[in-house]
Amino acid sequence: MYSFTAQQINELLNGELLGNTTIEITGVEEIRNASSTDLTFIGNKKYAKFWADSKASVAIISDTIVLEPGDNRAFVKVKNADLAMAKLLEAFKPPMPVFDTDIHPTAIIHTTAVIGKGVQIGAHCYVGKNVVLGDGVVLYHNVSVFDDTIIGPQTVAWSGTVIRERSQIGAQCIFHMNVSIGADGFGYCPSDDGSGLVKIPHIGNVVIGNAVEIGANSCIDRAKFNSTIIGDGCKIDNLVQIGHNSVMGRSCVMAGHSGLAGSVTLGDGVMIGGSASINDHITVESGATVGGGSGVLNNVKAGQTVLGYPATDAREMMKQWVALRRLVK
Incomplete structure (x- = not known):
């Protein structure tokens, strides 16, 4: 489980910390559904009215909104709440599904295909003649890549994709x-x-x-x-x-x-x-x-x-x- 203090969140976002709380944040939630361990967002004035009744302890708030955090609660004030939200959600993002082996034994890969470093290919994938997969390409289960296709580095194709x-x-x-x-x-x-x-x-x-x-x-x-x-x-x-x-x-x-x-x-x-x-x-x-x-x-x-x-x-x-x-x- 991820856990952040208000100070750590503020440092991550390079914002301005208003107020403080001893409660550590373990999740992110919409302002009306948040619990005390959740962080929420107030990017627009129309959501400010919900803060008083919200259980959230920390909110990311746009610097154009005038509002007091209250006791044992904190705001991280930023210029752009949407961009700050994207950055913070990246920090809370769960890990990607794990491959037990880089190339699953059921994958069919033509002998002429060129496979880069760190490529991962899931179960029942098909990689055709003269295909080139750049370094770090990920093909999840049941992806088909047909002949003479070139895929650049770090591209990810989820299950069922056909190229x-x-x-x-x-x-x-x-x-x-x-x-x-x-x-x-x-x-x-x-x-x-x-x-x-x-x-x-x-x-x-x-x-x-x-x-x-x-x-x-x-x-x-x-x-x-x-x-x-x-x-x-x-x-x-x-x-x-x-x-x-x-x-x-x-x-x-x-x-x-x-x-x-x-x-x-x-x-x-x-x-x-x-x-x-x-x-x-x-x-x-x-x-x-x-x-x-x-x-x-x-x-x-x-x-x-x-x-x-x-x-x-x-x-x-x-x-x-x-x-x-x-x-x-």
């Missing part, structure tokens, strides 16, 4: 359960005789940069030709679909149930809300935000925020919603 042939994966990526990388894109055309649909081959691949995290059950389809590209530092939630030949810039964020159709281009730092969908061949420029549930049918300018279906400038869409409410009245 199709010719994929190129960067360093320090995280793929959660059942991620699909490099499946065929969704492409068909009517047959000449009208009897059905003809499948369009997808002969490209997927290229993923460094420090990319992809949530459970998300799918990145391979390109029809050339590459589907995910830039460095992108963070993709669960149940996200990224279509063939799409290109994401650096540090983009996509929330759950959102999706890119084929050949979408995202600039750097684009944020896409949950359940939003981007039509094919659309460009969303750097720094733009797409609100949750929106449907983007036209290009989005740099730094712009769009909402609605079809998506339009957020301020204009708000005016439309207000006008509609007035009509109802």
Whole structure:
């Protein structure tokens, strides 16, 4: 069990300690559910009202909030409570699952595969022909990596992940359960005789940069030709679909149930809300935000925020919603 004093927490976060407590902290909890041995967070003024009734002994608090800790209680005041929370949760993080042996005897590894130093491969994994696994790569049980794929150092793939042939994966990526990388894109055309649909081959691949995290059950389809590209530092939630030949810039964020159709281009730092969908061949420029549930049918300018279906400038869409409410009245 982890245990920290208020002073140790303050030193870890390089904050300002207000008040003090003799109670050692062994866990982290939401302010209304915390016990006396828990630490909690007050990053927004709306949560300050819950402090008086909370049982927590220590809280990380934003320096913009004026509040007294009380008897035998302490605040660690920081500039950014969200960043401080991330740092502290890292200190409380339980250890990763342990491998009894670095490479499980049931794993199938082709003789041409190149395995780096410190690689761990779990039970019933498959590593195909000419695959390269960089130093420190971890494949949990039941991961499949198909031929000619390259995976960079310290990348982790959780159980059920499938990485199709010719994929190129960067360093320090995280793929959660059942991620699909490099499946065929969704492409068909009517047959000449009208009897059905003809499948369009997808002969490209997927290229993923460094420090990319992809949530459970998300799918990145391979390109029809050339590459589907995910830039460095992108963070993709669960149940996200990224279509063939799409290109994401650096540090983009996509929330759950959102999706890119084929050949979408995202600039750097684009944020896409949950359940939003981007039509094919659309460009969303750097720094733009797409609100949750929106449907983007036209290009989005740099730094712009769009909402609605079809998506339009957020301020204009708000005016439309207000006008509609007035009509109802």
